[in-house]
Amino acid sequence: IRDAYLTDSSEWKAAWIQQHAEDEFTAGVYGGGKFDRVALVQGEFEWKMVIEAPTALEAEQFHHLLQLVKAYAQQGHLAIGGGQWRGFGWVGWTFAEPKLCQAGDR
Numbered sequence: 001i002r003d004a005y006l007t008d009s010s011e012w013k014a015a016w017i018q019q020h021a022e023d024e025f026t027a028g029v030y031g032g033g034k035f036d037r038v039a040l041v042q043g044e045f046e047w048k049m050v051i052e053a054p055t056a057l058e059a060e061q062f063h064h065l066l067q068l069v070k071a072y073a074q075q076g077h078l079a080i081g082g083g084q085w086r087g088f089g090w091v092g093w094t095f096a097e098p099k100l101c102q103a104g105d106r
Contacts, residue, residue: 003047004080005045005047006043006044007044007045007046009044010043010045011042011043012043013041013043014039015039016037016038017036017038017039019035019036020034039088050103073092074093074094075092076090076092076093
């Protein structure tokens, strides 16, 4: 698997989010706890996954598992990105048809 990159044709959008650490007693900003964060909210990414198997038949056996992962991703249960544990990255994926090839093919 390699990192996902925005495609050249992607029309992406980002949001500038202003957040703060809240004082639990006064419900105000805690000290200097105000901070900004930029989050990508729309975009098309390209990525690759390589499955290595001695035979095509053994590679086909991974198909069922990949369909499960794809279903979880479409429902938003497969997080991506560095901010996933801070509330970002839990999005519903959509997939284009995969391009399958053997090692050595372009």
